[in-house]
Amino acid sequence: MQEFLKKPGFMVQSGTMGADLSYLLAVIFTVLFLLAWWMAKKGQGTRHHNLIFVSMVSMVVYFVAYYYARSLGVLSLEGKEGFGGPPEVYDSVFMPVLTTHLILVTLGLILTPYMIVEGFRACDKVGGDYVLRPGDLKADPKKFKRIWIWILALWALMEVYCLAMGKSGAAQLAYLLIFATIAGVVGLEKLIEKWLTDGARRHRVLGRITMVMFALILVTSTATYLMLYVIYPVKTVAGS
Template identity: 65%
Template sequence: MKEFLAKPGFMTDAGTLGADLSYLLAVIFTFLFLISWGLAKKGLGTKHHKLIFVSMISMALYFCGYYYARQLGVLALEGKEGFGGPQSVYNNVFVPILTIHLILVTFGLIMAGYMIVQGFRASRRENGDYVLLDQVLKVSSGPFNRVLLIILGLWAANQALLIFVRHASTAASLAWGLIFASIAGVVSLEKLIERWLPNGARRHRILGRGTMIVYALILVTSTLTYLMLYVIYPAKH
């Protein structure tokens, strides 16, 4: 698989097949999200929800495959190999853009999970179509505590699996702990967000637009990273 992805790419002279494929897929997914924004703007709630769902699932699958096969973001931050430009451009331009890109991707993934759950909570099906309900949307303490308990239970089960079955390292336990803590953090944040934007429909529109802007910025930063690595400053072999 690694050899296959390292073959010459089809978009630029210096690009590899892995880089070209992953960039092209990233562009397609971002466009799917932006098209689903357009559908929501036109009031087509059900089409919007379906397209968001398909793009989210394909994006998640792509991410797993991508990090499994290439671990690019991390590798590119570790050393200058792959970047053929001057050290000053690497330090002052490339690394900051790549760092912003990785932060946006993390934020975008968290927001996507949050928005999908919020979308279902804030809307109802009327005559087969999803419509946002123009009313206060608050989670009561019972379900809220239950969700936090479920997250705690899942963390404990995963932790037991890591220790007794997979004999994983402390670093792996810590990483998983951080993932579960982030999920619990986002769920808890909902209580603050509710106070700030009590109306469920308004919350979905405002946070949804913010999320879509993050996706557009991910497209900009990944394009800049691609251009710098494979067009402007390709590695000299």
């Protein structure tokens, strides 16, 4: 896999297969989300739901697989080897853009499952079609507790798995952070419920924020791609 991703790409001369594939998929996913937004604006709730569901789930699977296989963000943050431009540009432009990109991707990975769950909770099926239901949307406090217990149990299971498989402390810490984030988002819902009491309005407001964020992810990934592979590619010395 690693070897395949390092092969020369198909878009620009200095691109790699990994970079080109990831960029192309990022463009495809963003176009699909914006299309889903347009469908929602036209009142096509069910088509919006179907497209969002398929594209968001495949995007999350792709992101996790991609970052796992290439550790792009981590590698780029570690050193300047992959960047062929002047150090001032690396520090004052490349790093801020890449950091913004990684923060947006992280927020996107949190907001996406949240919005999908919120979408189901805020909708009714009327004549086979999803329709946003106006009115207060509040979760039962007992449900909150049950969800937290499930999260705690799943986290404990993962930690036992890590110990049994002899995984590193870093892997255990990563699982702790992931499950703490999920528990945090569930807790945040309590605050969001107070801020945006109407479920349909909550879906529209947070949905638009999510969509704008996905558009910004595309802008920052385009800028990163252009800087790394078009404007400031690393000049390879012949024979090296």
